Amino acid sequence: MAExxxxxxxxxxxxxxxxxxxxxxxxxxxQLLWRDKSGLLGLVMFLIVVFAAIAAPLxxxxxxxxxxxxxxxxxxxxKEKGDVSHLLGTDTLGRDIASRIIYGSRVSxxxxxxxxxxxxxxxxxxxxxxxxxxxRTDNIIMTVxxxxxSLPYLVFxxxxxxxxxxxxxxxxxxxGLTDIPVFVRVTRGEVLKLREExxxxxxxxxxxxxxxxxxxxxxxxxxxxxxxxxxxEMSAMIFYEAGLGFLGLSVPPSVPSWGNMLAMGRQYLTxxxxxxxxxxxxxxxxxxxxxxxxxxxxDVLDPRMxxxxx
Amino acid sequence: MxxxxxxxxxxxxxxxxxxxxxxxxxxHLTGDPVSLMVSRQASPDEIAQLxxxxxxxxxxxxxxxxxxxxxxxxxxxxxxxxxxxAMELVLQRVPATIQLASVALFMAIVMGVTMGILGxxxxxSFLDAxxxxxGLLGQTIPTFWLGxxxxxxxxxxxxxxxxxxxxxxxxxxxxxxxxxxxxxxxxLSLFTTGQLVRFTRSAVMEVxxxxxxxxxxxxxxxxLRIYLKYILRNAAIPLISIIGVQFSYLLSGSIYIExxxxxxxxxxxxxxxxxxxxxxxxxxxAFFTSLVVIGLHLLTDLIYxxxxxxIRYE
Amino acid sequence: xxxILSVRNLTTRFNTFNGxxxxxxxxxxxxxxxxxxxxxxxxxxxxxxxxxxLLHLLPKTTTTVSGTAEFKDGEQTHELLSMSEAEIxxxxxxxxxxxxxxxxxxxxxxxxxxxxxxxSLTTHLGLTHKQAYSHAxxxxxxxxxxxxxxxxxxxxxxxxxxxxxxxxxxxAIACGPKIMIADEPTTALDVTIQTQIVELTRRLQREMGMTxxxxxxxxxxxxxxxxxxxxxxxxxxxxxxxxDELYENPQHPYTEGLLGAIPKxxxxxxxxxxxxxxxxxxxxxxxxHCQFAWRCDYAFDHCWKEIPPDFSVGERHYSKCFxxxxxxxxxxx
Numbered sequence: 001m002a003e004x005x006x007x008x009x010x011x012x013x014x015x016x017x018x019x020x021x022x023x024x025x026x027x028x029x030x031q032l033l034w035r036d037k038s039g040l041l042g043l044v045m046f047l048i049v050v051f052a053a054i055a056a057p058l059x060x061x062x063x064x065x066x067x068x069x070x071x072x073x074x075x076x077x078x079k080e081k082g083d084v085s086h087l088l089g090t091d092t093l094g095r096d097i098a099s100r101i102i103y104g105s106r107v108s109x110x111x112x113x114x115x116x117x118x119x120x121x122x123x124x125x126x127x128x129x130x131x132x133x134x135x136r137t138d139n140i141i142m143t144v145x146x147x148x149x150s151l152p153y154l155v156f157x158x159x160x161x162x163x164x165x166x167x168x169x170x171x172x173x174x175x176g177l178t179d180i181p182v183f184v185r186v187t188r189g190e191v192l193k194l195r196e197e198x199x200x201x202x203x204x205x206x207x208x209x210x211x212x213x214x215x216x217x218x219x220x221x222x223x224x225x226x227x228x229x230x231x232x233e234m235s236a237m238i239f240y241e242a243g244l245g246f247l248g249l250s251v252p253p254s255v256p257s258w259g260n261m262l263a264m265g266r267q268y269l270t271x272x273x274x275x276x277x278x279x280x281x282x283x284x285x286x287x288x289x290x291x292x293x294x295x296x297x298x299d300v301l302d303p304r305m306x307x308x309x310x
Numbered sequence: 311m312x313x314x315x316x317x318x319x320x321x322x323x324x325x326x327x328x329x330x331x332x333x334x335x336x337x338h339l340t341g342d343p344v345s346l347m348v349s350r351q352a353s354p355d356e357i358a359q360l361x362x363x364x365x366x367x368x369x370x371x372x373x374x375x376x377x378x379x380x381x382x383x384x385x386x387x388x389x390x391x392x393x394x395x396a397m398e399l400v401l402q403r404v405p406a407t408i409q410l411a412s413v414a415l416f417m418a419i420v421m422g423v424t425m426g427i428l429g430x431x432x433x434x435s436f437l438d439a440x441x442x443x444x445g446l447l448g449q450t451i452p453t454f455w456l457g458x459x460x461x462x463x464x465x466x467x468x469x470x471x472x473x474x475x476x477x478x479x480x481x482x483x484x485x486x487x488x489x490x491x492x493x494x495x496x497x498l499s500l501f502t503t504g505q506l507v508r509f510t511r512s513a514v515m516e517v518x519x520x521x522x523x524x525x526x527x528x529x530x531x532x533x534l535r536i537y538l539k540y541i542l543r544n545a546a547i548p549l550i551s552i553i554g555v556q557f558s559y560l561l562s563g564s565i566y567i568e569x570x571x572x573x574x575x576x577x578x579x580x581x582x583x584x585x586x587x588x589x590x591x592x593x594x595x596a597f598f599t600s601l602v603v604i605g606l607h608l609l610t611d612l613i614y615x616x617x618x619x620x621i622r623y624e
Numbered sequence: 625x626x627x628i629l630s631v632r633n634l635t636t637r638f639n640t641f642n643g644x645x646x647x648x649x650x651x652x653x654x655x656x657x658x659x660x661x662x663x664x665x666x667x668x669x670x671x672x673x674x675x676x677x678l679l680h681l682l683p684k685t686t687t688t689v690s691g692t693a694e695f696k697d698g699e700q701t702h703e704l705l706s707m708s709e710a711e712i713x714x715x716x717x718x719x720x721x722x723x724x725x726x727x728x729x730x731x732x733x734x735x736x737x738x739x740x741x742x743x744s745l746t747t748h749l750g751l752t753h754k755q756a757y758s759h760a761x762x763x764x765x766x767x768x769x770x771x772x773x774x775x776x777x778x779x780x781x782x783x784x785x786x787x788x789x790x791x792x793x794x795x796a797i798a799c800g801p802k803i804m805i806a807d808e809p810t811t812a813l814d815v816t817i818q819t820q821i822v823e824l825t826r827r828l829q830r831e832m833g834m835t836x837x838x839x840x841x842x843x844x845x846x847x848x849x850x851x852x853x854x855x856x857x858x859x860x861x862x863x864x865x866x867x868d869e870l871y872e873n874p875q876h877p878y879t880e881g882l883l884g885a886i887p888k889x890x891x892x893x894x895x896x897x898x899x900x901x902x903x904x905x906x907x908x909x910x911x912x913h914c915q916f917a918w919r920c921d922y923a924f925d926h927c928w929k930e931i932p933p934d935f936s937v938g939e940r941h942y943s944k945c946f947x948x949x950x951x952x953x954x955x956x957x
Binding site: 143147150151152153154155156158159160162163164235239242243246247248249262265266269270273276277280283284287288291292 | 321324325328329332333336337339340346446449450451452453454455458459461462466473555558559561562563565566569570580581584585587589592595596599600603604607
């Protein structure tokens with residue numbers, strides 16, 4: 001990171017750049033990925049998780065709901081009583097852990113994608129209004145946003161989840177809605193930056209109408225920071241979903257989710273530790289990959305940084 | 311300065327009222343709070359009776375007014391399960407959580423801020439990489455899983471710490487936890503450590519490039535002095551706000567940690583209450599936790615005034 | 625007058641991700657004791673970087689500085705560029721002081737102005753706190769700040785722009801340095817305050833026998849304060865002359881262009897201001913010929929072959945230009 005240089009470019013995305021073509025853009029993206037291998041690693045890890053979610057029925061050795069009581073509580077294959085047929089062992093109801101982990105990615109990825117999409121779109125809209133209009137509207141919106149953000153998040157999420165009950169839809173709604181303030185804040189911040197660069201005023205003075213200003217001039221400059229934010233927030237949502245599952249407040253207990261698995265694993269920690277260790281590792285894997293990806297995105301999508309890098 | 315303080319206090323009060331409203335509304339979110347609170351076997355008659363008993367028949371506005379009246383006096387109703395005033399139970403659990411959160415915060419500050427300073431002062435060095443690594447670690451290891459792993463390794467395998475529960479000893483009339491606090495506090499602290507490392511590191515890096523640091527060098531001042539009075543003193547200001555924000559995360563995380571370690575605190579109480587559908591207790595806990603968080607934010611803002619002369623002398 | 629500072633071939637390069645920036649390319653000049661030298665140039669001309677290089681104020685890891693700079697402090701001569709950090713710290717703030725452009729960002733926001741003065745005094749002159757305190761009050765008074773006791777305990781953001789600049793000057797001259805370098809000290813101020821600061825500097829210079837280097841891009845200010853002027857372009861000094869001589873008889877096309885671009889009070893308003901066409905040079909390339917050639921009306925083929933040497937074009941007047949504008953033909957070598 002070039003900390004010692006002052007920024008020399010305003011880094012604004014101009015319409016003309018869009019005409020350079022997808023092909024050129026993709027290949028330069030690949031070059032950036034290759035140079036910054038941690039970003040590549042993050043992307044690969046992320047894609048592995050998404051792939052597991054999509055292809056779960058194909059790659060999973062067993063049906064995750066399949067109970068084989070005779071084979072319950074088996075440790076992983078490399079331990080004494082383990083067997084290769086259940087690579088990571090089984091849980092107390094005889095369900096294969098590896099399969100449940102693979103299927104568990106479905107819940108995580110779904111919650112992550114849909115939740116973030118909701119927060120992203122609604123948050124961006126509100127943030128745009130707040131930043132563009134300014135004045136009282138902005139003050140009111142930001143006061144509400146700051147108030148909401150200062151509250152103990154999990155406490156209220158737990159409360160709401162308990163009230164609404166166990167369902168995938170509820171979880172998506174809860175995270176999708178409660179994460180809106182974060183997107184509002186970042187969007188508004190970026191809009192204000194553009195304001196300060198005199199950019200919006202210049203466009204207005206040339207007679208460009210508001211909707212066009214917003215869509216063609218402001219939004220392209222928002223996408224970079226927002227996509228980066230979305231990556232981190234998705235990772236956070238996956239963690240929170242697992243946390244809720246751990247408390248028994250996420251998807252119904254029978255549905256395989258990493259959090260649910262940890263909830264069960266906790267009860268048998270002293271005797272069957274593998275039931276807790278491996279689902280947790282899946283979460284760590286996902287989080288690690290997405291954080292690396294997010295860090296790389298942050299460096300690459302910030303136009304200023306892009307020009308500074310080799 | 312007075313204006314700043316007055317604004318912050320007013321803001322906090324408005325926020326508290328907002329919290330009361332949210333806490334009240336959440337119970338009525340599904341339209342029928344009673345069905346939330348009773349077991350499945352209850353007959354429609356019993357439900358109707360309970361509804362009347364608890365006053366859920368009345369118009370919402372009146373219910374809210376009563377709720378606020380009660381809240382101001384500390385009355386949040388009685389816990390179904392324990393048959394005791396909810397707020398009383400909450401207050402009983404407070405010391406355990408405060409102790410846990412404080413120790414966790416302390417650990418996080420010591421580890422996080424130190425590494426952040428070391429990393430930020432030596433960009434692109436091994437220390438810097440270690441700092442960034444620590445930041446990443448804090449972000450990627452889920453608190454609840456970390457608790458389980460720590461128990462597995464340090465309590466079950468190595469036997470250095472108890473696997474659960476809070477053991478105390480008495481000191482000057484106070485009940486203080488012994489080493490039983492170490493594992494839960496550490497598990498709780500890791501996320502905050504990560505945040506503090508990241509933040510301190512970037513704050514130090516930024517401040518080092520400020521014009522006034524260059525001026526300090528141009529005056530031929532000794533390195534240590536520049537470090538302490540120019541760099542750290544300025545980087546510390548935003549750090550205070552960040553630390554204030556971390557209380558929120560620590561209280562959230564305590565829900566997991568206290569459950570895992572059977573630590574008798576607020577987080578544990580909330581998890582239990584939710585599990586037993588003891589919603590008055592949930593309300594009381596949610597409100598009290600918010601109160602603490604809001605109070606601490608206000609405190610942080612006031613400390614800010616003392617520390618930043620630009621606010622003190624407007 | 626003897627030379628107090630002799631700089632030879634100062635070259636500064638920055639290693640950035642996008643390549644090497646040749647910020648300063650062979651600067652040589654002599655500074656006479658007691659004089660005021662104005663260093664003039666546009667942004668990117670290297671005027672600030674030159675001075676910052678002398679005092680090791682550029683980021684160590686990415687900067688390469690070469691050349692020599694001999695500073696004569698009474699009997700002793702010190703070569704500044706090869707000094708260690710400990711050695712340069714004894715010069716900085718003590719024998720050479722710098723006044724920066726933006727006093728608000730150049731002063732520590734969490735320290736009182738008074739403390740920012742006394743710390744130099746205690747560090748370099750070994751004064752006790754009491755001594756430093758009274759000395760600081762004198763300094764504040766001397767630079768024209770009213771109510772020095774109150775101002776001593778005030779913070780930078782509580783001062784107005786002009787007062788803050790005075791405070792910066794007080795800090796820079798606290799230890800009675802031989803040289804004061806002012807890096808665009810009045811650029812951010814309005815004209816009336818500019819004049820006050822210029823007056824203040826002249827008075828202090830007389831009282832303390834200081835030598836002043838005044839960096840600016842504003843030729844109007846130069847006229848009011850300088851004895852000699854050094855015009856810089858693309859990291860090189862391209863003209864050096866006494867101030868009157870420079871204004872009356874510029875010998876470099878760039879200087880001519882700069883002077884033509886100043887609006888003068890007597891102008892009828894019908895005359896167009898001259899602007900110099902073209903863009904500033906690319907500092908990523910090491911200069912191998914005259915860097916002004918792209919924008920020069922008089923450029924001919926030799927200008928593109930090598931960097932012009934210093935031609936003596938008058939009494940203590942030098943110009944790095946192959947073309948003689950008066951005679952309208954290339955100079956004799």
